[in-house]
Amino acid sequence: MRMVVCVKVTPKAEQVRLDPTTKTLIREGVESEINPADKNALEMALNLKDKHDGEVIVLSMGPPAFEPHLKLAVAMGADDAILLSDRAFAGADTYPTSFTLAMGIKKLGNVDIIFCGEGSSDAGTNQVPPGIAEWLGIPQITFVNKVEVVDGKVRARRTIRGGYEVVEAPLPVLLSVELGCNTPRFPDFRRKRWAEREFRLKVWNKNELGVSEEQVGLKASYTTVKELKEAKMRERKGEFIRGSPEQVTEKLLEIIKQYL
Ligand SMILES: Cc1cc2nc3c(=O)[nH]c(=O)nc-3n(C[C@H](O)[C@H](O)[C@H](O)COP(=O)(O)OP(=O)(O)OC[C@H]3O[C@@H](n4cnc5c(N)ncnc54)[C@H](O)[C@@H]3O)c2cc1C
Numbered sequence: 001m002r003m004v005v006c007v008k009v010t011p012k013a014e015q016v017r018l019d020p021t022t023k024t025l026i027r028e029g030v031e032s033e034i035n036p037a038d039k040n041a042l043e044m045a046l047n048l049k050d051k052h053d054g055e056v057i058v059l060s061m062g063p064p065a066f067e068p069h070l071k072l073a074v075a076m077g078a079d080d081a082i083l084l085s086d087r088a089f090a091g092a093d094t095y096p097t098s099f100t101l102a103m104g105i106k107k108l109g110n111v112d113i114i115f116c117g118e119g120s121s122d123a124g125t126n127q128v129p130p131g132i133a134e135w136l137g138i139p140q141i142t143f144v145n146k147v148e149v150v151d152g153k154v155r156a157r158r159t160i161r162g163g164y165e166v167v168e169a170p171l172p173v174l175l176s177v178e179l180g181c182n183t184p185r186f187p188d189f190r191r192k193r194w195a196e197r198e199f200r201l202k203v204w205n206k207n208e209l210g211v212s213e214e215q216v217g218l219k220a221s222y223t224t225v226k227e228l229k230e231a232k233m234r235e236r237k238g239e240f241i242r243g244s245p246e247q248v249t250e251k252l253l254e255i256i257k258q259y260l
Helices: 036-052 064-076 094-108 128-136 189-197 245-258
Strands: 002-006 009-011 032-034 055-061 080-084 113-117 140-150 153-160 163-170 173-177 202-204
Touching: 002 036, 002 094, 002 128, 009 064, 032 036, 032 064, 036 055, 036 064, 036 113, 036 140, 036 173, 055 064, 055 094, 064 080, 064 189, 080 094, 094 128, 113 128, 128 140, 128 173, 140 163, 153 173
Parallel strands: 002 055, 002 113, 055 080, 080 202, 113 173, 140 173
Antiparallel strands: 009 032, 140 153, 153 163
């Protein structure tokens, strides 16, 4: 079985900051990590590989600085890693992002299962996984927390409001994986050393993908950030009211009356 895991590298959640002038994410001086849900997706793929054998390839679109994170995915057990990187890919919204990733998957060929995280921790639109499935014309199962392959079909359990449902789909299929649905494995120490020193990351640019500048990046994006507003934390006050039940009731009434 040939599996691809789409991995986005995101700023650590607690360090996400936006530049109010350019209305873009500030990446300088910010620590990054593999998007947490994508680690769950990778773990799910590696589990299937442990059971059925096969190949797990991680795929990312982003700048060359993503390399150490993709090597970490290789240290966790991925067989190969590909970075789609080109100046023309910059500024992509979900439309060209899902297109570019789909073109990378097409170039790989013969892929049975594509795994994504349910959403990214920075932009978090959850639109990229369905977008990839649409570009490739294959079925998709979103918010998956458990998967098995039975008789050449995928059987996935997905969360719905108030419970879950079990959905079957033929291969090839795209799955988006629920954040926190498993415990991603630690990288193997020896494999980590090998990945850091010897593994060669494949980097594909727009020419290697066979796409034009008009189909990718900012030029192909339909959305622009017009305005940024900071959501201020609401101030909370706590006050202990002591006394007999009558005194407490009296005081409470006084407080509530101020808001009526
Ligand atoms: C307000 C705002 C400001 C933004 N500013 C910037 C900016 O300054 N600079 C910038 O580069 N981007 C910026 N973006 C983000 C850009 O639009 C998204 O990174 C991109 O389109 C992917 O969308 P998403 O993160 O919502 O993906 P989601 O749909 O939430 O991601 C779901 C899954 O898709 C896969 N996936 C998503 N993106 C990738 C990827 N690149 N490679 C591999 N797999 C992927 C992962 O498996 C991920 O878990 C901004 C977005 C918003 C909403």
